[in-house]
Structure formats: structure tokens, C-alpha cells
Amino acid sequence: MGENDFTVKIKTLTPLWTGGVEGRPDRLHDTGIIGSMRWWYEAIVRGLGGYACDPTSDKGCKLTGKEKSDKERKKNMCPVCYLFGCGGWKRRFRLYIEDAPTTALHFRTSINMNKNWINQVFDGENKNIKNLKVFHGEITFKFMLEKNDMDYIRSQLIMLFSFIAKYGGLGAKLQHGFGQIQILEPKSVNDDTLINKGLEELSNKIQADEFYKGEKVNTPYNLGNFVCLDYDLQQSSLTKFMQERAHIGNHSKLQEKGYLPCAFDLRYKGSGNFGMRNWLENTKKWKHREINMLMGVSEKKGEKLTAKDRAASRICFGMPYKLGIDNYRLRIFGFTPPDILKPNDLKTLCEEYMHYAFSTDHYNLVCATLGSDIIKGLGGAQ
Numbered sequence: 001m002g003e004n005d006f007t008v009k010i011k012t013l014t015p016l017w018t019g020g021v022e023g024r025p026d027r028l029h030d031t032g033i034i035g036s037m038r039w040w041y042e043a044i045v046r047g048l049g050g051y052a053c054d055p056t057s058d059k060g061c062k063l064t065g066k067e068k069s070d071k072e073r074k075k076n077m078c079p080v081c082y083l084f085g086c087g088g089w090k091r092r093f094r095l096y097i098e099d100a101p102t103t104a105l106h107f108r109t110s111i112n113m114n115k116n117w118i119n120q121v122f123d124g125e126n127k128n129i130k131n132l133k134v135f136h137g138e139i140t141f142k143f144m145l146e147k148n149d150m151d152y153i154r155s156q157l158i159m160l161f162s163f164i165a166k167y168g169g170l171g172a173k174l175q176h177g178f179g180q181i182q183i184l185e186p187k188s189v190n191d192d193t194l195i196n197k198g199l200e201e202l203s204n205k206i207q208a209d210e211f212y213k214g215e216k217v218n219t220p221y222n223l224g225n226f227v228c229l230d231y232d233l234q235q236s237s238l239t240k241f242m243q244e245r246a247h248i249g250n251h252s253k254l255q256e257k258g259y260l261p262c263a264f265d266l267r268y269k270g271s272g273n274f275g276m277r278n279w280l281e282n283t284k285k286w287k288h289r290e291i292n293m294l295m296g297v298s299e300k301k302g303e304k305l306t307a308k309d310r311a312a313s314r315i316c317f318g319m320p321y322k323l324g325i326d327n328y329r330l331r332i333f334g335f336t337p338p339d340i341l342k343p344n345d346l347k348t349l350c351e352e353y354m355h356y357a358f359s360t361d362h363y364n365l366v367c368a369t370l371g372s373d374i375i376k377g378l379g380g381a382q
């Protein structure tokens, strides 16, 4: 390993979805991984008071070509483009992914009606997810850095990977529970001080106005709106999902107990008290507009939704994954739309739902983190 490269080795706790040709994960696409990293980094940058452009709009950063130094170039792009590249500026790293192990796609649901839904979401018209594969196992990411400003770039990438492992998820379709990861190497990555160090460096540069600052983008995806809750669940509270009739997809996964792909039931609607969306609607009597703002709009066949409507759920439920002999870990994380809920209220709401869905003696809140507390903890930078 040279000074301009480093590797991150992960173990997936729940499979990874990165899309691919027609949404089929033929190979682990570096673009899917990089897109997901960029998305998290944008939220972090906004939370630290920085500007993150929308690279898909005409307001995306672009260098003029007349800048005389990297300092001037930096001043013409947001902190996200500085790392991930934009017109006239190369991404600061290349990513190589070694052959990643795959496994057959499957899901578990306690309601038969959900099976159609899940089939539609994951295989459109073909309605046959049995042949689809997802990535699962140990995966090595190799980063090759551009030769300038390497220490900063490395610290940002390590911070980002640690953050994703500790509080979020990697890849796409996080709301379906994919992408929970554990970092195996470097071991130091799991150290909180590295997250704080990277965040502090970024925050200092933002405060010192080193980057371009454009018009604020109106989006809930901001670290200040972020909430992450980790729960331990007793295996007995999940037996519904372990039954054979709850299984959808490839039969080779019937016995899979390492993770339970039942996020749809937990987040949307399941039998008994399962289903946060259902609970908000029928027990909490929330208005549809607010439910949609928090949980996203479900797309029905043949229904035309605007891009704004189609917004994915702000709340993600991971797939519960096995931790010990009879317990599972579940992560709930997301960004609250500040017009309807403060982050602390979202935390309370999730706790209330968990209490409703699982009876008290079957779960245990292990860790609750607010993005605003992470920001406050950064040596008074804000």
C-alpha cells in the first residue's frame, strides 16, 4: 500500500443493493457506491453549514478554467464537488472493488398482499425476483487518491465510511433495509475520534469560507435533521418472519436467519402491530400529506407521480440482523422534514412506534443519536 492508496474492507450485515443494468445487480457498481457516498456527504456538509450543490441541476458547480490555483478552484466549487468532482475538476479518488460475493435476493413479509408489492418494486413486470442477486459477504474497496491534498481527502473518506457504518447504510434502497455494514479494516475506522476528526476538518474549512457558497438548497437531507436509533430485538419477537410462508424469492434462502429482510413490514404495514406507516395513519391519525412527507409516497401501478411526490421515504428501517444466540439488531435512521417534526420528536415518535410494534420486554434501545448532537460536539465549530 502506497501513501496515495488505502483499502477499506467491510462485511455486509444486510445485503448491498447498488443497481446496475435495468436495476439488476450484475456486478457491484462503483458508481452506485460512489453515488451513495456522495449523498451522505452532501447531508453532512449541509449540516455543518456548508453548501452542497445539486449536481443534476444547472446549478451544479462548474469551474471556469480561468482559476490560477487550487485555492481559487476550491473557491469555485462546493465541498462535495471538491471531493467527488464536477465540470472541470476530477474526482479526488478512484475506487476499485474486488470481486464481491453475491447471494440470492429474498424477502420476508407477514402479509400475503405485500408479496405482490415487493415483487413489483424489485422486478417490475416480470414479477419474478427468484433469479436476482444481491451482494453479501466481505468486500474490499480500494481507494486511489489524486496526489494533492491527500491527508484531507483520506480523512474525509474514512470519516464518511465510518459514519455510514455507524449511523446509516451503504448503497441504494436503504429504506428496504439494504446496506448495513461493518468495517473490518482498517480497525481504527471504528473509532469515534476519526469521525469527529474528519467532521472537524471539514467544518473548519467551511467556516473559513474555503469553498463556494451558493443559494441554500431546500431539502431535509441535512445532518441537523438526522436521527439514528439502534435496537436489540429478541428473536422470539420476529418468529412471524421466520416462517416458511413469510418467505418470498429464492428457496435457497429459506433457512437464512443471519438477517431477516422484513423492513417493508416494519416500515410500511405488516400483520399485528407491525408497520409504522399504518400506525401513523390508523392509530396516530396523521394526515396523508404529513405521512407522505415523512414516509414517502408509494407508487401504484399506472399512477403518475411528480418527481417531488416520488420522494423516497425519509425513514429507513434496516433488516434485523443476528447479533447473538437469540437477539437481532435493528437500525432505524432518517432525516426529518423540519416543517413537520423536530429531530427529537422523530426520535420520540420512533420509540413510541417500537413500543407499539414490539412489547417492551422484547426490545431494548441500545443507542440513539441525533445529528444535531454530533454537530454540537464538534469543538464549538457551530
Ligand SMILES: [Zn+2]
Binding pocket: 052, 053, 054, 060, 061, 077, 078, 079, 080, 081, 082, 086
Ligand atoms: Zn458542487
